[in-house]
Amino acid sequence: MVLERDPALDVVDMPINMGPQHPSTHGVFRMVLVVNGEKIVDLVPHIGYMHRGGEKLMEAMDFRQGIGYCDRTEYLAQFSAELAYCLAVERLMDLQVPERAEYIRVILTEMNRLSSHFMFAGAFGVDAGVFATSFTYAFPQREFLQEVFEEVSGDRLMYAYFRVGGLAWEVPDNFVQRVHEVLVHSAQGLKDIDDLLTKNEIFMARCQNIGSFSAQRAIAYGLSGPMLRASGVPWDLRKDEPYSIYDRFNFEVPVGNYGDVYDRYLVRIEEMRQSISIIEQALEQLPPDGPIVPEKMPRRLRTPPGEVYAKVEAPRGEWGVYLVSKGGDKPYRLKMRSPSFCNLSALREMTIGHYLADAVMILGSMDIVLCDVDR
C-alpha cells in the first residue's frame, strides 16, 4: 500500500495585502506580497495614493509660489527641495546668490538633513522592534532642530524660507548662538541613538545581510543617496557636482561594504556626524552681515526660454528639478525627480527571497517619503 499525501496540505503561494494603512509602510503605501510559507516570492508595490498632480499645479504657480509646493512634496527635507527649485530658477535667470545667503542655506539644509535622519533613526528602530525607545530618543532632537527652523521661517514644517536669489528675510539676531546650542543637543542625541542601536545584538541580527544590493544593480536602478553609498559607490552630489558653496567644506563621504540594511543605517549615522561638521565650518565662515538677495533683483521673476536640470543631495538622495521655460513667470514644465520614487522602484528586486518580516526592514531602510514618491 502506497501512502499518499493530501495535496491540500502542500505549502502554496499565498498573496497577502499590506497597506495602504499600515504602521510599517511609513505613509500611504500598499504592497501585495506573494508568500510561500514565510518566504517572499513576489511583491507588487502600489503607489499613487497621495498623488496630487503637483507638477501640473506648479505650472499654474509663478516661480515664487512654487517654493511653497516644494515643502509639501518633501515634508522631511523641505530645505533641500526648496534649494533644488531655487537653484533651477536661478540658473535660468542667471542670478548670483550673495555669500551670506549661501551660507545660511547650507546651514539650514544640513540641519534639515540632521532632522530627517533623526526621523529615520527613530522610525527605523521601531521597524526593527525597539518599540518606542528609539522614537523617544530621536524626536526631541528633531524638535530642537525644528524650533530653530520655526524661529527662522515662522513655520514648524512648511518653511518656504528660501527665495529665488537668496532668502525671504534675515535670520534672527541670535541665530548663530541658537544653532550652536542645538548642535550640542544633536551630537548628544546622535551618541544616544548610536549607543542604543548600532551595537545592539538583536538590531544587528535583524539588519545584517538583509536586502543586500550590489553596486552595479544600485546604479542600474538609479538609486541615490545613502542607498547607493551603502552599496559602496562613493557618489555624493555635494562632492561630485558641487552646487551652492559645498566645495568650501571638508567632509567625508561614508560608504558601505555590503549594501545591506545595516550599511544604510551606518551610512546615515555617519552622515549626521559629517553634517554637524559642515554646519560648524559654515558657522565659522558665515559673513556677519551682508545682503541676502542680489542687488539687481528683478521685481518680478521672469525667466528667458530655456531648460535646466538642477539637483541637490537631499537626505534621501538626488533631488532633481527639470525645469523647462518658454519665457514668462511660470514653468512650462516642471519635473521633480524625487529620490524616494527611484529608490522605491528597486523594492521588488531587493525583497524577493527574504522573509516577510524583513520586508518591513528593507522598506524602512529606504527611508521613503510617500508624498515625494507620489508628488
Added chain:
Amino acid sequence: MTLPEGQDPEATSDAGATPEAAVPAPAAAAAPAKPARPAKEVEPKDAPRVAPPAGSINDVLAKAAAITLTAAYMVPEMKGECVAIEVARDDIPAVMTAARDDSRLDLNYLRCLSGVDWQDEGLEVVYHLWSISKKHSLQVKTRVTYEDPNVPSIAAIYPAADWHERETRDMFGINFEGHPNLVPLLLPEDMTDHFPLRKDNPLQEIEEWQGDNLRDGAGEGDE
C-alpha cells in the same frame, strides 16, 4: 515668537525694470470687474544653439551607436556642462545601449526621464544620463506626435526607466513599446483615457485661481 520684519526680495529694488511696474494698479472700488491688464508678455526668443566642440560625447555616441543624430548642442543654461542630442525615436534603444556599454561613454546612470508636451510640435521624451565614473552627462531627446505616441521602452537597458516610463505614460499618454508592465502607476487603474500633464487638459478654475490672483498685483504691495 515674533518674526523679524519681512523683507520681500521681489519688492525691494528697481521699480521700473519691468514694463508691468509702470502700469498703476486699478483702484479696487472703481472697477467691480478686474480690467484686463495690457498684454506685455515678453516675446520668447530662442537663444542661439552652440554646437559641442568636435570629438565631444555626441560624436563618440553617434559612432558607437552607428546612427545619425538629428541635432546636437550644448544646453546653454548648464554652462557648458551638458550636451543634448536629439534622435529619432527608433534609434533610442541603440543610443541607450551604446551610451551604457561603450567604455568611452560609460553613461551607466539614468537619473531622470521626463515627458514634455510641446503642443503643435508634439510630445517629447527627455532622458538625463550621467556617468558615475567619468562624471559627464548627456541629455537625449526624442519627439513623437499625438497620433502616434510610441517610443521604444528602455526598461530592459536601464531598470530605473521602468517606473519613470509608467509615470510618463500616465501623465502624457506616451506608449513605451516593449515595456514589461505598462499599467498606471500613480493614477487609478481605470484612468487610461486622459493624460493630466498634457496641455489640452487644463487645470480647473479653482486650481488656476492662485496663479491669476497673484498676477493681478498681489505681492507688489507687500511692505
